[in-house]
Amino acid sequence: MFFRKMFLSPSHVPLEVKTKCYNSDLNEVYLEVQIKNISSSTIFIQKVSLELSEMYTGAELNIVSQAGEDECTFGTRMFLQSMEGRQYLYNLQLKQEFSEKVGTISRQTELGKLIILWKRNLGEMAVLQTIQLERESLDYGNLRLSLEEIPETVILEKPFNVTCKITNCSDRKMKLVLRMNDTDSVRWCGTSERYLGKLSPNSSLCFSLTLLSLKMGLQSISGICITDKVLRKSHVCDNIAKVFVVSSILKMKS
Known part of the structure; x- marks a missing residue:
C-alpha cells in the first residue's frame, strides 16, 4: 500500500x-x-x-x-x-x-x-x-461471502450460531450448495450438505450456521465450501472470522 x-x-x-x-x-x-x-x-x-x-x-x-x-x-x-x-x-x-x-x-x-x-x-x-x-478497484471474483452476525464470546463445547451473507458478483444466475469442513478447533452441527437455492446476479442471500468449538482461546472459523451447481465450481472460504472461546466457569463469572 x-x-x-x-x-x-x-x-x-x-x-x-x-x-x-x-x-x-x-x-x-x-x-x-x-x-x-x-x-x-x-x-x-x-x-x-x-x-x-x-x-x-x-x-x-x-x-x-x-x-x-x-x-x-x-x-x-x-x-x-x-x-x-x-x-x-x-x-x-x-x-x-x-x-x-x-x-x-x-x-x-x-x-x-x-x-x-x-x-x-x-x-x-x-x-x-x-x-x-x-480507491483501488476491488475484485471479489464471482462470489463474495461476508459475516453478518457472530457472538463476541462463546462457551467451550456449546453450540453457537453465526449468520453469513453470500453475494453473487457475476452476471449470471447461480445454484448454490453449502458444505462445511470440520477443523481441529471448530465443528459444524447439522447435515453434511445444504441446498441454499438459486441466486440472481448482483443479489444476496443470508444463511445461518450452528457451530461448536473444541478449543479455548481465539479460534478461526474456516472450511466453508460453497458450490455452484451450474458451473460445478467450488469456492472455499477460510478465516472469515474469529471467535473467543471460554470455559463455562469463566462465562458465568463474567
Whole structure:
C-alpha cells in the first residue's frame, strides 16, 4: 500500500498532497490524506474538507470530544511551518442504494475531491481542489461471502450460531450448495450438505450456521465450501472470522 501524490496545479503551489486508501470492506474505506508545506514560509490552513461522490457518505476522524465539546485533533494551531506536514483521516461508507450493486461498485473507484482553503503569512487567500480521489478497484471474483452476525464470546463445547451473507458478483444466475469442513478447533452441527437455492446476479442471500468449538482461546472459523451447481465450481472460504472461546466457569463469572 503506497501513498498517491496529488499534483494540484502549478509549481508555485506551496502544498503537497498525498492520499492512501485502506479498504476495510467493499462498503467501507478509510482515506488518509497527508498535507505538507513545501514552501520556505509559514502557511495558515483555514479549512480542509472532502467533497464526496454521490455514492458515499463520510465521517471525519480528526475530531475528539473534550469536556463535551468537539475539538480538532490538531488543537487550535492551524499553521504549517516550512516542510511541516499533517495527516487527516476519513471513514467513508457506501450508500445503501449502491451496496448491493456489487458488479458495478467493484469498478467504481471515485471517492470525491479534497478542498483546501489556506493563507500565506501575509494574508493572501487561496483555494486548492485536488483531482478525483480514487480507491483501488476491488475484485471479489464471482462470489463474495461476508459475516453478518457472530457472538463476541462463546462457551467451550456449546453450540453457537453465526449468520453469513453470500453475494453473487457475476452476471449470471447461480445454484448454490453449502458444505462445511470440520477443523481441529471448530465443528459444524447439522447435515453434511445444504441446498441454499438459486441466486440472481448482483443479489444476496443470508444463511445461518450452528457451530461448536473444541478449543479455548481465539479460534478461526474456516472450511466453508460453497458450490455452484451450474458451473460445478467450488469456492472455499477460510478465516472469515474469529471467535473467543471460554470455559463455562469463566462465562458465568463474567
